[in-house]
Amino acid sequence: PAAAQFQKPEDAVKYRKAGFTLMAAHFGRLGAMAQGRAPFDAASATANAEIVASLSKLPFAGFVEGTSGTEKGQPKPNVWSDRAKFDEGARKMQEEVAKLAAAAKAGPDALKAAFGAAAGTCKNCHDNFRVQ
Ligand code: ASC
Numbered sequence: 001p002a003a004a005q006f007q008k009p010e011d012a013v014k015y016r017k018a019g020f021t022l023m024a025a026h027f028g029r030l031g032a033m034a035q036g037r038a039p040f041d042a043a044s045a046t047a048n049a050e051i052v053a054s055l056s057k058l059p060f061a062g063f064v065e066g067t068s069g070t071e072k073g074q075p076k077p078n079v080w081s082d083r084a085k086f087d088e089g090a091r092k093m094q095e096e097v098a099k100l101a102a103a104a105k106a107g108p109d110a111l112k113a114a115f116g117a118a119a120g121t122c123k124n125c126h127d128n129f130r131v132q
Contacts, residue, residue: 009067016062019055026051027118030100033108034115045104045111053101056094060087074131086129093121 006012026048032038033045063086068077079086096118103114 005061006064009064012062012064013067014062016059019059019062023052023055023059026055027097027122030104030111030115031119034112040108040111042104042107046101049097049100049104053094053098056097060090070131072131076129076131079129086125089121089125089128093118093125096121 006015029038029048030045030052033040063075063079065080068075068079096114099114100111100118103110
């Protein structure tokens with residue numbers, strides 16, 4: 001069912017990139033608060049955290065076979081040759097971003113810690129699976 005929504009590989013690429021773009025926008029707003037570049041606002045942080053958690057479920061269906069590349073930002077072939085590790089990284093990210101809303105409600109220190117943990121899971125996959 002995941003792959004069936006895409007008629008062409010390019011559609012899957014477009015879909016996953018759109019998902020990550022939206023995640024980055026909302027995660028970035030949390031980061032600004034977590035790092036003191038924007039004033040902490042519990043309601044706004046919670047709303048952004050809930051959006052990130054929902055969005056985190058979407059992009060991975062777009063990693064269909066045959067869509068690796070060699071340009072900066074593209075997925076390396078090991079996404080598919082080492083798929084269990086990739087999927088585990090995705091699961092870990094989803095687990096950490098699911099904690100952001102509760103942390104946002106708890107306050108700026110909790111948000112800062114949860115943001116750092118979540119960002120680490122983003123970086124882990126970027127380091128291992130994304131062309132630098
Ligand atoms: C972000 C963003 C990412 C991650 C990554 C964490 O805000 O857009 O891709 O955090 O930079 O290391």
